[in-house]
Amino acid sequence: MKKIFIFIYTFFILFSYGQGNDKILKVTYTHHVLLSKKGDFDTVLYADDTHSQFVFDQKPKSFKTDEGYDMTFPSVYYISDYNFQTQYIHDNRLLNGVMLSSQWKNDLVWQITDEEKEIAGYKVRKATTDSYGDKGFEFYKRKAIxxxxxxxxxxxxxxxxxxxxxxxxxxxxERTREGYSLKKVEQVSKEDYTFVPLTDENAIGKDEMIYNYLRSKEVKAILKAAKKKKK
Structure with a gap:
């Protein structure tokens, strides 16, 4: 039964977003930041029948919240590529002008609930998993919903x-209002977006790539070596 499900699922994917199609899927999300809607911005996910590529491009921004607090967001840029068949994730992150890379197999454990509703015209179902991060860290976000x-x-x-x-x-x-909400789903020509070929250089671990890159001794050593090389 499981093999039949996998076959039907794969066939549907190929039929809808097959290689013979000159279109790819473009999904635009609004990224909701902590504390103020004034810092929200759009992020984009692209997908074909084999993989997806999520592009996170946060521009530096300063503003004052409605409560009168000054907030500053730094520049953050990374690309996350997910292979549907191998379930491997390949990330590149730009930090201080240096491109870092990491690869790992998707190890998220999802709990799919029976709770359903409608969002943006789509029938949706709720699932939860432990969010990425150090559970002992003060700002750990707990569950991702x-x-x-x-x-x-x-x-x-x-x-x-x-x-x-x-x-x-x-x-x-679970712990904050940070997250993503769907803004638009569309099909665009393959000529409108070329999937970025990611590098394997300056390899670091998954934790360093996702949340520990500012505190990692490994990352600091890579940045120091890159700076020395430029001189």
């Missing part, structure tokens, strides 16, 4: 949250 739709049966979503049997339409963290 996702609403996914099998109307678009590709196992991908924003910010490295992959592996559900449908596109993630909304994702947020």
């Amino acid at each position: 996702a609403w996914f739709t099998t109307d678009i049966p590709i196992p991908t979503g924003p910010e490295r949250y992959y592996g559900l049997p449908g596109l993630i339409v909304e994702l947020y963290y």
Whole structure:
């Protein structure tokens, strides 16, 4: 029965977003930042029948919250590539002008609930998993809560949250209001977006790539070596 399901699922993917199609899927999310809507910005996910590529491009921004607090967001740029068949994640992160890389197999364990509702015209179902990060860290976000739709049966979503049997339409963290909400789903020509070929250089671990890059001795050593090389 499981093999039949996998065959039907694979056939549907190939039929909908097959290699013979000159279109790819473009999913735009609004990224909701901590504390103020003034810092929100759009992120984009691209997908074909074999993989997806999530592009996170946060521009530096300073603003004053409604409560009168000054907030500054630094530049943050990374690309996360997910292979649907191998379930491997390949990330590149730009930090201080140096491109870092990391690869790992998706190890998220999802708990899919019976809770359903409608978001942006899609029938969605709720799933939860432990968020990425150090559970002992003061700012650990606890559970990641996702609403996914099998109307678009590709196992991908924003910010490295992959592996559900449908596109993630909304994702947020149990502890904060940070997260993503669907803004638009469209099909665009393959000529409109070329999947970025990611590098394997300056390899670091998964934890260093996702949340520990500012505190990692390994990352600091790479940045120091790159700076020395430029001189």
